[in-house]
Amino acid sequence: MSKVFTVALVCATLGTLAPTVSQAGEQLDRIKQNDKIVCIVNPNSPGFSVPDSQGVFQGFNTDFCRMAAGVIFGDVNKVEIRGVGFSDSLKTMIAGDADMASRSITQTATRAAEPNLGFVVTTFYDGQGFMVPKSLNVNSARELAGATICAEDGTTTLQSLADYFGRLNVQYTVQNIADKSARLQAFFSGKCDALSTDLSALASDRQLAPNPDDYVILPEVISNEPLTLVARPDKELQEAIFWGVQAMLNAEELGITSQNIDQVMSQLDSAPPKVKRLLSQNEAAGDVAKKLGISPNWSYVVIKNLGNYGEVFERHLGKGSALAMDRATSPNRLAIDGGLLYAYPIR
Ligand SMILES: N[C@@H](CCC(=O)N[C@@H](CS)C(=O)NCC(=O)O)C(=O)O
Incomplete structure (x- = not known):
């Protein structure tokens, strides 16, 4: 991490330091x-962002790119989605060459202190594990001693590995391979005993194995990784x-889905106050x-086209998907159900 950020700090532009209020929103x-x-x-991350047969990116993370387009333009398709490797993603954002990133970036203090990285909202609470x-x-x-x-x-x-095995006083060797395909190739061909990264990435990478059933994710979670837009x-x-x-979290709390939102809209005048505040242009x-x-019907567009948070999770990552994650035991369920997703008030 330190190498990337030494370069990054030197490269960071000073554009955002301009103090005038009139520049807000530029x-x-x-x-x-x-x-x-x-x-x-x-x-290439099945479940999170992967091109379909038409070359259009699909997945949990790409839906948050479309969400932003829906909020700004009232059209979830006004987005250019670019596939970029991890380190290059941070460099691209720091250089000011993209508007947003939706891709397994942990919000850490040192990254958040970078002038050009605006961390916004955690979309997936994760942790590092092993496959x-x-x-x-x-x-x-x-x-995994000696692995x-x-x-x-x-x-x-790498830092979390050192922290974890250091605490256990266990020796291990790291094969540090930056390129994702080369890294997976090394692991699937047996050059490494284990692969370590975020649990979400492990579940996704498993789908890229010649036979996913040949691999298992171990129970330990060794770090907190709030993956953040x-x-x-x-x-x-x-x-x-x-x-x-x-809006996606509030919709889920209120039971509003892509399927029933038109019906909700048709009876908005008599809907509960929280529903009106979420969806009415007069509220x-x-x-x-x-x-x-932003778009006058931003919340409607997002829920109608993408669904509430739960729908997006289930579509790409849930039990009916290839990744088969059980949301009921995941931190990525609503706070009212015991998870970490706390819907902020729209009022
Ligand atoms: N969340 C961690 C780890 C992120 C991470 O390791 N991402 C890898 C694991 S899949 C990745 O996206 N690699 C693929 C790539 O570079 O495109 C962080 O922010 O540093």
Whole structure:
């Protein structure tokens, strides 16, 4: 990580230091002039961002790119989604060459202190873990003494490995391979005993194995990885993205889905106050739209086209998907259900 950020600090532009109030929202204005938002994702991460047969990116993370387009333009398709490797994603954002990133970036203090990285809202609460071939007959990370572990520099991964095994006083060797395909190739061909990264990435990478059933994810979770949307620092842009995610969480709490939202809209006058505030242009949703300069029906567009948070999770990552994550035991369920997703008030 340190190497990336030494370069990054030198490269960071000073543009955002301009103090005049009139400049607030200039990035959002520029995005509107361009008639699209440029969003960075992982180029090949099943469930999170992967090109479909038409070459269009699909997945949990890409839906948050579309969410931002829906909030800003009232059209979830006004987005250019670019697949970029992890370290290059941070460099691209720092250099000011993209508007946002939706791709397994942990919000850490040192990254958040970078002038050009605007951390906005955590979309997935994760932690680092380990995947091993079943044939290794290992049931716990504690049994990995002497193992060779494939991991990636420029991420939070290597430091957490050192912390964890240092605490256990266990020796291990790291195969540090920056390129994702080369790293997976090394692991699947047996050059490493284990692969370590975020649990979400492990579940996704497992789908890229010649036979996913040959691999198992170990139970240990060795770090906190709040995977967070990053935007160009800009008050209006950051608020637009933040409240777009909150609309998805509020909708889930209120039982509003892509399937029933038109029915809800047809009876909005007699709907409960919280529903009106979320969806009516005469209530909080409308006030927010005017103040931020975003689409007047931003919350409707997001829920209608993408769904509430739970729908997006289930579609790409849930039990019916290839990744088969059980949301009921995940931190990524609503706070009212015991999870960490706390819907901020739209009022
Ligand atoms: N969340 C951690 C780790 C992120 C991470 O390791 N991402 C890797 C694991 S899949 C990745 O996206 N690699 C693929 C790539 O570079 O495109 C961080 O922010 O440092």
